[in-house]
Each structure stands twice: as structure tokens, then as C-alpha cells.
Amino acid sequence: xxxxxxxxxxxxxxxxxxxxxxxxxxxxxxxxxxxxxxxxxxxxxxxxxxxxxxxxxxxxxxxxxxxxxxxxxxxxxxxxxxxxxxxxxxxxxxxxxxxxxxxxxxxxxxxxxxxxxxxxxxxxxxxxxxxxxxxxxxxxxxxxxxxxxx
Numbered sequence: 001x002x003x004x005x006x007x008x009x010x011x012x013x014x015x016x017x018x019x020x021x022x023x024x025x026x027x028x029x030x031x032x033x034x035x036x037x038x039x040x041x042x043x044x045x046x047x048x049x050x051x052x053x054x055x056x057x058x059x060x061x062x063x064x065x066x067x068x069x070x071x072x073x074x075x076x077x078x079x080x081x082x083x084x085x086x087x088x089x090x091x092x093x094x095x096x097x098x099x100x101x102x103x104x105x106x107x108x109x110x111x112x113x114x115x116x117x118x119x120x121x122x123x124x125x126x127x128x129x130x131x132x133x134x135x136x137x138x139x140x141x142x143x144x145x146x147x148x149x150x
Contacts, residue, residue: 007129015076028126035067035098043139048079050140051087076090103117
């Protein structure tokens with residue numbers, strides 16, 4: 001996990017509509033940047049829907065929510081449409097942001113070691129500096145946890 005008080009790594013990734021986004025374009029707003037393993041899995045769906053349900057409250061507080069996984073743009077589009085997600089989902093198939101934010105880790109699933117995204121959420125301030133960092137977050141609790149921080 002990256003240290004609090006350090007500059008958040010820049011990224012340039014396509015969203016669920018294929019449009020490119022950079023961290024720089026969110027300057028002046030707080031950014032809740034969350035990394036998740038996979039679209040349409042139980043935990044990831046709960047987390048995304050939680051952020052979706054609370055999204056108007058994030059907007060009221062001048063914050064944006066961005067989800068990043070290694071899923072494709074097409075996968076993100078289906079995920080967004082299926083659950084009516086009102087926020088940006090970025091596709092990082094090359095793992096550039098995932099590795100820059102130090103969330104690509106060895107995982108142990110049923111005794112089998114694999115590499116994957118560890119569910120992690122960063123709060124980035126208006127100047128692009130990491131304000132808070134949470135590793136191994138609980139998918140269901142994370143959206144409210146982040147809203148309470150704002």
C-alpha cells in the first residue's frame with residue numbers, strides 16, 4: 001500500500017465507455033479510488049452497488065468515486081448497465097495503475113497461490129495527495145466507511 005501524504009500515481013485508463021481518464025482531470029475534488037478484483041462477483045458487486053447507492057452523498061461532499069479492476073472495457077460496461085452504476089469504472093488490463101498503487105499481490109485461495117488485486121481503497125485529496133489508504137477492505141462496509149471520512 002502507498003504511504004499517506006505521498007503524491008498519488010498518475011494514470012491514464014479507459015472507462016466503461018472507452019473514454020480515457022487521468023487523475024489530473026479530478027484536481028480540485030476529493031477522489032475515492034477503489035481497486036477491486038473482478039466485475040460481477042459477489043463481493044465486488046456489493047461494494048460497487050454500495051458506492052452506487054451512496055453516490056449522491058459523495059457528490060454532495062464534492063467527491064468522485066472511481067473503481068479500477070483489470071477487467072475489460074466491455075466487462076465494465078455490462079457491469080455498469082446491469083447494476084445501474086453512476087460512477088466511473090476504469091479498465092486496467094495492463095495492470096499499470098494496479099501495480100503503481102501497490103495492490104497486485106500474491107493471494108492464497110484454498111491453498112493455491114495466485115496473483116491478483118487485493119481490495120484496496122484510497123482517498124486522494126484535491127491536490128492529488130493520498131489522504132487515507134485502506135487495504136483488505138470489507139466490500140459491504142467500504143462505501144459507508146469512505147463517505148464517513150469526507
